């Protein structure tokens with residue numbers, strides 16, 4: 334079985350992530366870029382909003398801001414914590430004086446304050462019956478740009494047609510600063526007709542088998558700081574459908590918060606967290622090396638397995654025997670845990686700053 338039979342998108346997605354990690358921004362496409370490029374980028378997979386999930390996310394970050402972000406630990410600040418931590422004052426202040434009305438009950442804010450105190454990222458004390466807060470560090474402005482990449486290894490005409498509404502949604506909302514489609518290079522010039530089916534604002538990146546990439550089309554920079562438009566419904570365009578598309582506005586504050594939430598999740602997970610949702614404790618689970626990229630490999634099926642296939646319901650799932658865990662594996666927990674540890678270590682090593 335080939336990669337394409339197994340799951341072209343999943344494996345391709347991991348290759349795109351690795352390429353991006355080493356080569357972003359794509360001006361360097363086709364040339365090898367040294368490790369530790371001075372424009373650091375964090376790469377993650379499968380993040381977005383309730384309505385739209387992107388395959389690959391690239392965060393272009395400010396190196397100094399990123400170093401300061403590290404003060405808050407590797408775990409993300411979730412939506413509730415983001416309503417507290419960036420606004421925490423330098424001096425002791427009653428929390429309701431320090432923070433803007435969140436638009437939801439204050440008890441959730443108090444819960445977030447106590448969680449922040451437990452994580453040791455916020456000073457908290459009681460004065461009488463008043464809860465006071467003080468920041469430990471200023472929360473930095475560390476995210477410069479958010480870039481969304483849709484992976485379509487086989488971008489033929491029908492794939493481009495199917496993708497178009499999603500890309501139009503991304504462009505209209507402008508939650509990301511740039512939107513790209515990454516596709517497998519065919520060695521042929523991209524047909525103009527194909528380009529027409531992809532909105533003109535969207536960039537096209539073609540990845541080669543030899544892990545180089547070329548830009549077929551540069552994207553237009555979107556205005557992520559302004560209101561965007563959420564396309565909710567669109568007419569089918571059939572003979573009897575004369576209805577108009579329905580949409581709503583997304584205000585800049587919502588977008589800024591959502592971008593930061595996505596960035597925080599990307600910071601926590603990176604793109605190598607796939608083993609956490611697969612059965613790396615199965616005796617057939619392996620990591621196959623492809624250049625410097627480690628891809629999941631199923632020894633039983635002899636293919637790159639998908640996340641969906643590699644689950645407890647897989648008919649070939651066979652838990653690693655308990656004795657494997659006691660045979661002097663350098664890491665507590667046996668090979669499965671070892672695989673997760675390897676990926677975690679790589680994630681740490683590749684987290685810029």
Ligand code: SF4
Pocket residue numbers: 612615616617618619630631632633634638642643644645647648649650651
């Ligand atoms: S769970 Fe299934 S797909 Fe995953 S490694 Fe085991 S045999 Fe392969």
